[in-house]
Amino acid sequence: QSVLTQPPSASGTPGQRVTISCSGSNSNIGSNTVNWYQQLPGTAPKLLIYSNKQRPSGVPDRFSGSKSGTSASLAISGLQSEDEGDYYCAAWDGSLNGFYVFGTGTKVTVL
Amino acid sequence: EVQLLESGGGLVQPGGSLRLSCAASGFTFSSYAMSWVRQAPGEGLEWVSAISDSGGRTYYADSVKGRFTISRDNSKNTLYLQMNGLRAEDTAVYYCAKSESSTSCYSWGQGTLVTVSS
Numbered sequence: 001q002s003v004l005t006q007p008p009s010a011s012g013t014p015g016q017r018v019t020i021s022c023s024g025s026n027s028n029i030g031s032n033t034v035n036w037y038q039q040l041p042g043t044a045p046k047l048l049i050y051s052n053k054q055r056p057s058g059v060p061d062r063f064s065g066s067k068s069g070t071s072a073s074l075a076i077s078g079l080q081s082e083d084e085g086d087y088y089c090a091a092w093d094g095s096l097n098g099f100y101v102f103g104t105g106t107k108v109t110v111l
Numbered sequence: 112e113v114q115l116l117e118s119g120g121g122l123v124q125p126g127g128s129l130r131l132s133c134a135a136s137g138f139t140f141s142s143y144a145m146s147w148v149r150q151a152p153g154e155g156l157e158w159v160s161a162i163s164d165s166g167g168r169t170y171y172a173d174s175v176k177g178r179f180t181i182s183r184d185n186s187k188n189t190l191y192l193q194m195n196g197l198r199a200e201d202t203a204v205y206y207c208a209k210s211e212s213s214t215s216c217y218s219w220g221q222g223t224l225v226t227v228s229s
Contacts, residue, residue, distance in 0.1 A: 035214060037156070044206060044221050045148075045156060050214040088156050092215060098170055100146065100215050105155040 004028065004089050004103035011109040012079045020106045022072040022089035028101055032092045034072040036065055037102075040085040048087070049074060076108070084110045113137045113218045115207045120223030127197050127227070133190040133207030133220060141165075141185035144210040147192050149203035150222075159205070160192065161215065175201075197227045 005023040012018040022034065036049035047056050049065035052072065062077045072091075076083055089103035119131040133145070147159040160181040161170045169181050180193040190207055204222040211217035 033213070035216070037216070039156075044219045045216075046219065047214070047217050050211075050217065056217075086155075090156075090158075090216070099172060100158040100161060100170075102148075102156040102158060 002028065002093065002095075002101060004091065004101055006087075006089060006103040006106045008104070009107045009109065011111055012076075013111045014079055014081060016079050018076045018079055018108060020074045020076075020087055020089075020108070022074070022103050024070050024072075024091060024101075026070060027095040028070075028091040028093040029067065029072055030070040031094055034065065034067050035090045036063075036072075036074045037088045037090065038085055039088070040082075045088065079110055081110045084108055113209060115209060115218065115220030117205065117207050117220045117223040120205065120225045122226045122228065123197055124229050125198060125227055128193070128195045129197065129225060131192040131194065131205055131207075131223060131225070133192075135188045135190065135207075135209070138209070140183075140188040144215070145183060145190045146208045146210065146216055147181060147190075148206045148208055148216060148219075149201075149225075150206070151200070151203040154203075157203075158216075161210075162190070194225070197225075199227050201225065202227045 033051045037045040038048045039045040052067040053065045114136045116134045146161040162181045178196040182191045206222045207220040208216035209218040
């Protein structure tokens, strides 16, 4: 089963904008919506963006998502120290019997 | 408030079995699809399995197909993962997750650690 490809790391200074890419295929991102998860050190993952660009209640508007074709992006504006952690994209893949696929993960470091 | 509480993790020998449970509260359990996701030490997230709201449809990752079985008891608001033929590579924290509308893994539990070792 395939995975979604993300850069292993991204970094920025406080206040900067950081963007994370997520590359997939026609069977996953190309056909279904993309979700993004944040996992802070020592904690369970938390949904950050769903349906490509929607934010759950309580998620700051500093976080935004977009999708185009078989790729998606997460942008963090006004980077803060508490944003340091791991970020994963995910999408349903309609091939075979269907499965949910996560990205390889990106570690965000606030310099 | 959605609450998901996993239990049943522990140390098991290779080839052994374990059943994980996820007790759900704060929502109408029988109306939502549910999933299991795992994370090996120092690694990324791996989707394991999902089940529809009624339990009539199940989905599995290739890595666990034929060894793991997902099920649910809507009368007890509980999700299960029966794991047989465990291997060292199954060692991970296992998370229970609730879907919302068309979004898989919308809410997450805190996880339970499974260690497969002799």
